[in-house]
Every structure is written in structure tokens, then in C-alpha cells.
Amino acid sequence: MSQDDTTGQIRQKLVDTKEKLAKAGHLLTGGGGKDRLPPGQREVKNWPVLDLGIQPEIPLESWELTVDGLVENPVTWNWAQFQAQPQQQFLTDIHCVTAWSRYDNHWDGVSARHLLSVVKPKPDARHIVFHSHDGYTTNVKLEVFNDEDVLLAHSWEGKPITTEHGGPVRVIIPKYYFWKSAKWVKRIEFVAEDQPGFWEERGYHNEGDPWTEQRYS
Numbered sequence: 001m002s003q004d005d006t007t008g009q010i011r012q013k014l015v016d017t018k019e020k021l022a023k024a025g026h027l028l029t030g031g032g033g034k035d036r037l038p039p040g041q042r043e044v045k046n047w048p049v050l051d052l053g054i055q056p057e058i059p060l061e062s063w064e065l066t067v068d069g070l071v072e073n074p075v076t077w078n079w080a081q082f083q084a085q086p087q088q089q090f091l092t093d094i095h096c097v098t099a100w101s102r103y104d105n106h107w108d109g110v111s112a113r114h115l116l117s118v119v120k121p122k123p124d125a126r127h128i129v130f131h132s133h134d135g136y137t138t139n140v141k142l143e144v145f146n147d148e149d150v151l152l153a154h155s156w157e158g159k160p161i162t163t164e165h166g167g168p169v170r171v172i173i174p175k176y177y178f179w180k181s182a183k184w185v186k187r188i189e190f191v192a193e194d195q196p197g198f199w200e201e202r203g204y205h206n207e208g209d210p211w212t213e214q215r216y217s
């Protein structure tokens with residue numbers, strides 16, 4: 001192999017790596033020239049656990065996710081069916097309303113965009129309610145869920161998401177405070193009228209954009 005060919009190969013590797021990084025960076029919350037840390041937040045390296053005092057254990061054999069309401073094609077997936085959906089990797093930051101942010105979380109799971117392509121929301125579907133095994137609920141507009149960085153995650157940093165962090169499957173909505181990211185999700189319901197969830201009924205903001213500090217209502 002000539003010197004030139006070898007250099008060419010090395011360069012291509014560099015380009016590939018940078019392309020991957022650029023693609024990942026494109027999915028980062030707060031990318032596109034903004035500061036990375038939203039106002040009033042501080043960066044943490046650990047991953048705090050927040051819940052209502054219940055951490056439901058759901059064996060994979062009995063795990064199910066139902067997606068229903070105002071959709072053309074409601075589905076209930078068991079674990080094998082969920083795993084059979086196209087799997088994608090995501091790299092996102094977490095911003096919790098209790099003022100911690102955690103950068104560069106690697107997730108594996110099924111994209112919201114894929115889920116939407118399967119269930120096909122009806123025209124009158126405007127809002128989504130997430131229902132979890134601990135009785136927790138949270139709400140977002142359909143347009144917030146319908147984003148390229150939103151997913152149903154089963155793995156974090158290459159390992160199954162632990163029970164305390166919402167495994168087997170939790171929602172990840174990176175552009176909003178983390179209370180919108182339902183742990184132990186069991187049902188995703190499409191509705192016409194907005195239905196405030198657990199924290200939204202208890203003084204949290206109905207939206208939750210960290211960049212404009214939509215913390216409390």
C-alpha cells in the first residue's frame with residue numbers, strides 16, 4: 001500500500017469519527033450555539049434518584065406497554081415485541097427542576113417518531129398522557145413528544161436501566177425538565193384535551209422548558 005493510500009484511510013477514519021460526534025452533538029439539549037447549562041442549573045456527575053417512594057419491580061416476562069386513545073392503530077407490546085421495534089441510540093443531557101443537570105447520557109431504545117409512525121395519531125389527538133406503574137402521570141403536547149430526540153429508553157450507558165431509574169422502560173424527553181420523563185411507563189394515551197399530570201396538578205408548570213425556566217406555575 002502506498003503512503004498516500006494509508007493517509008487516505010486514516011483521514012476517512014477521522015472524518016467518520018467527527019461525523020458521528022457532530023450527529024450526536026446535534027441531538028444534545030441546548031445545542032446550536034446556546035450555552036449548555038440552562039439558567040439556575042448546576043452540573044452533577046452522579047445521577048440522583050427521584051420518585052414518590054415507590055419503585056415498582058416489573059419482570060420482563062410480564063412487562064407490557066399499551067399505546068392507545070386517539071390513534072388509528074392502538075398497540076400493546078410485550079417485551080419481545082418492543083425489542084423487535086427499530087432500536088436507536090441517543091445522546092442527551094438531563095435537566096431536573098430541582099436544579100441539577102447531567103450531561104452526555106447515552107440511551108438505547110425506540111424513538112418517539114417510530115412509535116408515532118406505528119400508532120398513527122388521529123387529527124384530534126393534541127396531547128399525550130403517560131401513565132406509570134407507581135401511579136405517576138405526566139402530560140405533554142403531541143408536538144413535544146414528536147421530536148427527534150424523544151425516546152422510550154431501556155438502556156443507559158449500555159446497560160439496562162435500573163429499577164430505581166425507571167426500568168425496564170422509561171420515557172426520555174430531553175428538551176423538558178426531567179419530571180416529564182415518566183419512569184416505569186405502562187401506558188401512553190393520546191387525548192384531545194390537555195390532562196395535567198401528578199406534578200402539574202401540584203404546582204409544577206404545565207410545560208417545562210428549562211431554557212425559559214418553566215419550573216412552577
Ligand SMILES: Nc1nc2c(c(=O)[nH]1)N[C@H]1C(S)=C(S)[C@@H](COP(=O)(O)O)O[C@H]1N2
Pocket residue numbers: 047048049050051052096097132133134136164165166178179180181182183184185
Ligand atoms: N413514574 C414516575 N416517573 C417519574 C417520577 C416518578 O415519581 N414516577 N419522577 C419524575 C421526576 S420529578 C424526576 S426529576 C425524574 C427522576 O428520574 P431519575 O430518578 O431517574 O433521576 O423522573 C420523573 N419521572
Ligand SMILES: [Mo]
Pocket residue numbers: 050096097098178179
Ligand atoms: Mo424532578
